[in-house]
Amino acid sequence: MLEEEEKKLFSITQEIGEVVGVENISIDDLNRSLYSYDASMIRAKPCGVIHIKKASDIQPVLKILYNHSVSFTPRLAGTNLSGGATNQKGGFVINLSALNRIIQIDTTNNIAVVEPGVVNIKLQEELEKFGYFYPPDPSSQKVSTIGGNIGENAGGPQCLKYGVTSNNVVKLDVILPDGTEATYSIEDYGPDIMSLFIASEGTLGIVKKAYLKILPIPKYFLTIYSEFKSLDDAMQAVADIIKQGIVPKSLEALDRLAIELTKTKDIEISDETQAVLITEIDSDDKREIDKEQNEILKIFNNNSAFNIKFSDDKKESEKLWKLRKETYPSLAKIANNILVEDGCVPRSELVNTVKKIKKIIDDHRLKANLVFHAGDGNIHPQIVFDERDVKETNRIRRVAKDILKEYIYSGGTISAEHGVGVEKRAFMLWQYDKKTIDLFRRIKKAIDKKEISNPYKKIPITNDLKKLKRKEFEISDNVKAMIEEIKTRHSKKIRSLICGKQTSIKTLPADHSILSSAPIQKILDFDRENLTITVESGIEIKKLKDFLINEEFYISLPDDNGTVGGMIAEKRFVGIRDLILSMDLILSDGSFIRLGGKNIKDTSGYDITKLMIGSLGTLGFITSATFKISKKIPDNKFTKPANITNYTSIGIRIKNAFDRENLFNAFLTEKVYGRYEI
Amino acid sequence: MRNYRNELYTHNLHLKELITKNGVKDIYDAVSQCTRCGYCLENCPTYLVGKKETLSPRGRNQIVRMLIEGKYTDVNTAKYTIDTCLLCGACTDVCYGKVQTEDIVLEARREEQGHNNSLIYKIIIYLKGEKKLFDICLKFLFFLHRIKLSYLADKLGLFYLLGYPSLSKGYKKLIKTPKKFLHTEIKHLTDETDIKWIYFATCGTDYLFTNVGRSSINVLKKIYGNGVFMNNECCGLISYNYGSLDDARKLATKNIELYEKIKAANPDAFIVGDCSSCIAFMKTYPQMFMDDENMYKRAVDFSSNVRDIIEVVKPEHIKNINFDYIKDKKVTIHHSCKAYNNQDLKTNEDDVLKPVLKENLIEMNESNLCCGGAGAYAFSEPEFSAAILSRKMTNISITQADITLVSATSCLMQIGYGSKTSYHTEVMHYIEFIDRIMV
């Protein structure tokens, strides 16, 4: 290290030492070496480690780092699989593990308030005492923490019914990279900034406190274990369950090798078995359980399932679940290294994609098992190897890329729940076009001006790769025309008033021209097997609902005269964020932005889809949105946002990242984002 | 494919190979088996109190791997990570790869400390070979201790001699010295015939907790009938953990020879002892003889016949119960890590006591979490040691137990000390309790 740098590091260390105590900052080789890895294969030595013992120390520490422009990487249990917890720029790792206090459990409002270092299972154990649970249950829950789960948007078996981390967080206290404290909630008036922090992998600052949604444990549950003679049969059973409109709490699949490694004395599997499904249903109504059980059983029988076992006893069912939850660590029995792929595809593509991936694995004679959050379309091939063998490692990496491509070809995503980190950042370019990647870059820059918060993660550093041919719906001619129109307006700096049926904007503000979604009303994709529908934003809500009812499907939207686009932009009810999977939008310069697609899980980019909810047309023109639909009549509860305005300068910086010239709904900009300098 | 960069770890200072539950592996393969999944973190007492990677099993494995690969060069700067391991085995217990962190850590310690060349260690090893002299020295040190010169006794190596070189200072003062050593008391138990068991007196019971030994013998007689005292040598754990492997091998060899003599006339008799640490170690004797085929075989035979006292008492053995003694007593079990993790004896005590005590047997939270007494635990940062004990005492206090049962003598000391300084509970070896309830 140069003398100059050494001096600088020494002085920063001293400054930080004054805040956290000298014993809690380490720049020795031991600490640097042991904070150079996480559960992925990525390595990078930080310049030092800061051990935070009090949440109130985060803010002053970040301030110091910001002043010196030194980078930092927040870290908790270090179990992420994409290199997220390593510092790639030689800055500090900030160890937050000691912040493990459960601050409040409020069963009246169904909220738990926790520090980021609370281990997922510890929270579950505490909640269980009150008869409650927190739905996200990653297989790593025995060690991984709420902060890490938020950082990666972790999912788990229960997420099929109850949603992933982002569906179960209601408010976050964060420290932004410049040391500013801020609180964002799903109830905020304006865009859903809170959602940007989920799956942000520590690139937008540090979560200091999280307010989580908790739920009463349903009265009844039933775990169903079933074996199949082929993986194809098992996948077909999954597809049939989803198609039937049954949403089990969990629907998980394992192949033979996975079972062999995790199975205990308690479980006998037959020689013929090639796949196992573990399904769980739950409800407060026993009749519903019985009904679903019968339906599922019928499907299983149609797909030649055998050795079917049922359990409604917690201990018994835990044994069955152990089989699934420990598939990853159990690979340590046979290997030193495991490469877990983590793609998600539309469920209608599951059977096909699994076949293709299986073929790649067989063709390359890899030792790999396949486990899936099958109900979500989330496929995890887990390939074992020994990284000490460089040639073999390179071969595995090449094969892994082929697998990633399969997800993308099927319209899927390269990351469902493990994040992008360093491992997959380049492959973002296979999934997104350059304009969308650039938008991600601008969002990062808007919040982290100096690019010091977990740098070089999530977003590709170069533009070396090209978007692959991905199964996606076509852009309609009317949208194409609209892109041209917006480009023209951009060149002439004409301001637009974005509207649907103009239901809430009664008078046209001066110097704005109307940009209406009225011409775009198509149903772009209706996927019965995936339980999704993609519609253009100008379609009326009533029309959409009628269409679905005709097809015997339902969508949980309130009766409203307006358009789909208007409902999203105005965030007419809080729960809309849990219904929308993805969007297309046009920015004020005419860039067309296509987000994730119709995947149930996606942690590939920043969650722009949710950010757009409540953006009131100030960020971009939403051209289409993909919604989850169901076969059952939903029990509609529509809570209005509390309209808390709680903005820091971030709001306006995000506006800048989308619409630098303030051409979209300019008259609203100040109202939405407050009076910050542009 | 394999690429050793630091040949030191193949030196004879180290074990040739480790026998792990996941196969026989040399140290490099054994340590490379760690996938860094982190599953072990929340099971490790030092990580739980420190919440740092440098205090975690994963960190310990990674630093040794880096040392072997030459990516980290100075083992002495890794002391904080290496020396703080309690060797409690809790990490291996939950690890699918069965990565034997404690053995891996010991290899690094051997690299760091070499074969212990300190004068005191040499004297002790010499004395261990000269039993009579050993007894005299120990008696003298006990005398010093009794007349309140415990500081001097400590300096002269009392606790080293006992096998607990780094016991907490507070406890050293509290130690009660027995009037008579166990081996002198049970000498007569050497020439019985038709024997079923061979009693192995561990140092802790022999020289300090003689009551425990008496109870073991009582219970063994009641359950199994005739048995003998092995008149054994120290198991060698202290050399294995703190000294040279060769010394440990010598002691192991002597014990194997002693056993073989008895076995000749009594082929079905099993060896049994009452300190889970020593017993767990004796079960791993074969690992020290991987480059000597003959000794390896003999060690396997020896080890497969070693039993922990907690595994030989079965529920059906408890027939007549002293109800007066157990009346209204709440009891909890601290699962000594060397039984629970290393020997996989997870429910033995509960299976026996649950039917007897029913609701008065109170389950302890984190019952298998090491109390900080495992082996002999030198903590460079005393507040950690205190924090680990304090966590254990909190868990005990939640049970409100009158009696806390343990199965290793180091737990008797450590939790015994905790009970004097924080929550008061009677700390007792499991076998003493069994002895009292069996009529």
Ligand SMILES: Cc1cc2nc3c(=O)[nH]c(=O)nc-3n(C[C@H](O)[C@H](O)[C@H](O)COP(=O)(O)OP(=O)(O)OC[C@H]3O[C@@H](n4cnc5c(N)ncnc54)[C@H](O)[C@@H]3O)c2cc1C
């Ligand atoms: C055996 C095993 C099984 C797994 N199973 C699953 C599974 O079923 N589902 C799943 O989704 N994942 C799974 N994972 C991946 C991993 O456990 C998750 O990504 C988990 O959420 C990481 O949590 P952590 O506490 O280890 O965080 P870390 O790995 O320490 O950090 C994760 C990311 O979050 C950032 N971060 C950490 N703390 C903060 C904070 N306070 N504020 C902002 N950013 C922060 C970090 O910089 C990093 O980018 C598994 C991993 C393993 C090893």
Ligand code: SF4
């Ligand atoms: S020791 Fe085992 S449990 Fe711990 S990180 Fe390594 S492989 Fe995982």
Ligand code: SF4
């Ligand atoms: S042996 Fe015990 S103290 Fe050492 S790393 Fe394993 S769990 Fe931690």
